Amino acid sequence: MDNVTDEELVSRFRSDGGPPAGNRWIDALFTRYHTKVALWCYRFTGDRGMASDLAQEVFLRAWRNIGSFRGEAKFSTWLYTVARNHCVNEMKARSVRPQLTSEEVNLSLFESPDTETVLDSLEKQQSLDTVRALIARELNETERRVVVMHFVEEIGLEAINRLLGLDNPSGARAYILSAKRKLSSALDRWKIETKKRGS
């Protein structure tokens, strides 16, 4: 069965009329992903018991929704999406909050010498896409990933360290501080350029 693709296993499940006759195909398919899902959940939670529960729930969710997998995409990306969404939602539901909130970052990451925030200043004259491009240009890959995971997905810093394999002393926190410095500096440059153009 090792030579059979994931998608073919789902196809055989369907050919056998789904459950219960086709269960063995899905069982074989899920077994292939036990370690991947378990590791993902463990890195997400950092707790053996919680990870075990989450991994169980991921496969239960996948089992209940296997009918929605039509084979147009790869099974691995489909299962990843199930695992990712379930872990993000569950951690939010269990009130495992990140160490900083989006509101805090609006104050700290985008702090401006006057009362106006960087975001306020930028959006007055810049389009959303331009600000996105600025962020993409100023921040390195890891800084962008950490900022997105923490402030958009609300994933905790410790989980980010584990998921991205960050082994620097301060982990994700260091990348957030570095991102803040770079964006503040970019803002200063942008203000000077804007003044020059205005004068």
Next chain:
Amino acid sequence: MERSLSDFLGASPHCISINEIVASLEAPPDSERRRRYENHLASCASCSTELELFRQFESAQPSAEEANALREIVRRLRKDSPARREPWWSMIWKPRVLATSLAAAAAVVALVVVVDVKPRLNQPEVKAGDVMRSSELVVIGPVGEVQSVPAELQWKPVAGAASYQIRIMEIDRTELWRGATSSTSIAIPDAVKRDITPSKRLLWEVAAIDSERKMISGSGLQSFVLTK
């Protein structure tokens, strides 16, 4: 209008799903599709983060510390697979399991015929009080504390039974072995005997199956432990 961080860092209308990202990166290097998405990935924090997380999901290798935790988690996943909720005794009819069981049964029969029946010195003593009744299938043994590694599992015959399905498990119900026989005893394979060590409790159960492959009675879970 007030903007939030997710407006700047989160997904935009230009963003694509992880399915599309992966598919586009598998497209030929000079294809328009791949070029377009590579450009998008270079400028989109949200999509590049998503791709990195998927790569971690796909190919991350556990550290030694993580490997310990994973063994336990994976063990539970194997035991409680949602796609394996059919009765355990019905699994015996799957070709691979049936072939293994029949081969084991044939080997036991051949052994008995060739060597003749000799006193079973290793057989655990079965006392009257050891006979356990659970459901309608009466188990003889081994149950409770045993003094030596048992050679076989025994039970009383059930009227109408065409065969018996047996399985042996660890205490967390991880299955060690399963077999089938038409007799009222079955030899414990050597591989399982090696798992029977002092103070380690094992579980087993037997189901009586009729000629239409329906379960007519079961023993429920039994347990035994080697005392020395």
